Amino acid sequence: MPDTVAEPPVIGILGAGKVGTVLGRLFLAAGYPVLIAGSGDPSRIALTIEVLVPGAVATSADDVARRADIVILALPxxxxxxxxxxxxxxxxxIDAMNYWWEVDGIRDDLARVDVSSSELVQRFLNGSRVVKAFSHMGYHDLDEGPQPAGAPGRRAMAIAGDDDDALAEVARLVDAVGFDPVIAGTLHESVSLQPGSELFGANFPRADIEAALERFPATERGVLIGAARSDQS
Ligand SMILES: NC(=O)c1ccc[n+]([C@@H]2O[C@H](COP(=O)([O-])OP(=O)(O)OC[C@H]3O[C@@H](n4cnc5c(N)ncnc54)[C@H](OP(=O)(O)O)[C@@H]3O)[C@@H](O)[C@H]2O)c1
Incomplete structure (x- = not known):
């Protein structure tokens, strides 16, 4: 019998902006089919996708959600x-989102320290498995950073989640598109990747990401969050 080769999962991206288009290119380059949507009619993003993510299919958010095996949230x-x-x-x-007040406005519900923003997303998407990834690196670094596994100085991507299988799958995807995956803990612990932390904006190799994760609880932000959380327990 001939060997069957597993088809790569279809990657869906919600958000056709800076991060969504870069991620679309990275996944296409790694051999994954890509569907991508903005907030409205696909015709509004068709030209953008044709120029910036050639090979991806511009479609609606509902169609992405229906057809993709793995969906990346790259919207505000x-x-x-x-x-x-x-x-x-x-x-x-995959939750690539961050609270960014200049875009999102002042939102106390998103600036909470008792829960991470990815926990809010997981609570809303209570029938999905949510993993935070591709969130801490700026889109230019994401675009220019991919390197083959084992390349010296290969950049690393911290990821966080509550489901071990989902985390392992996202770790494989991160590696496939060109970064070393580093597990940063649970969704609750993913505050260490959010704006205000040393890791937010980080474009480091694995050892530096691991060191920053280890330092986090003792940083000003880590102490503040730790204190707020222990007051509630
Ligand atoms: N910029 C970075 O370097 C960077 C790095 C890592 C993570 N992030 C995070 O990634 C997210 C996107 O950032 P960005 O800089 O790419 O923003 P952006 O350039 O403003 O793009 C946002 C995109 O989201 C779309 N969108 C809004 N609501 C949507 C919905 N319900 N369904 C599908 N698409 C929707 C927008 O479509 P319309 O134009 O139709 O509204 C737009 O295409 C943010 O949460 C950000 O914090 C950003």
Whole structure:
């Protein structure tokens, strides 16, 4: 019998902006089919996708959620409740979003320290498995950073999640697109990657990412979050 080669999973991206288009290119280059959507009619992003992510399919958010095996959220965090939750049930969802007040406005609900922003996303998408990834690196670094496994100085990507299988799958994807995956803990612990932390914006090799994760609890931000959380327990 001939060997069957497993088809790569279809990657869906919600958000056709700076990060969504870069991630689309990275996944296409790594051999994954890519579907991508903005907030509206696909015709609004068709030309952008043709020029910036040639080979990807511009479609609607509902279609991405229906057809993709893995969906990346690359939209403003303040809009996370606009994603098609019911259609994402059962899907592995990668949360690349951050609270950025200049875009999202001042939102106390997103600036909480008792929970991470990815926990809020997971609570909303309660039928999906959420893993935080591709969130701490700026889009230019993401675009220019991919290197083959084992390359000296290869950049690393911290990822966090509550489901071990989902984390392992996302770690494989991170490696496939050109970065060393580093497990940063649970979604609750993913505050260490959020704005205000040393790792936010980090474009480091694995050892430096690991060292920054280890330092986090003793940093000003880590102490503040640790104190706020222990007050509640
Ligand atoms: N910029 C970075 O370097 C960077 C790095 C890592 C992570 N991030 C995070 O990634 C997210 C996206 O950042 P960005 O800089 O790429 O923003 P951006 O350039 O403003 O793009 C945002 C995209 O999200 C789309 N969108 C809004 N609501 C949507 C919905 N319900 N379904 C599908 N698409 C929707 C927008 O479409 P419309 O134009 O149609 O509204 C737009 O295409 C943010 O959470 C950000 O914090 C950014």
């Amino acid at each position: 965090l303040g809009k996370y409740r606009s994603v098609p939750r019911d259609l994402l049930e059962g899907t592995l969802v």
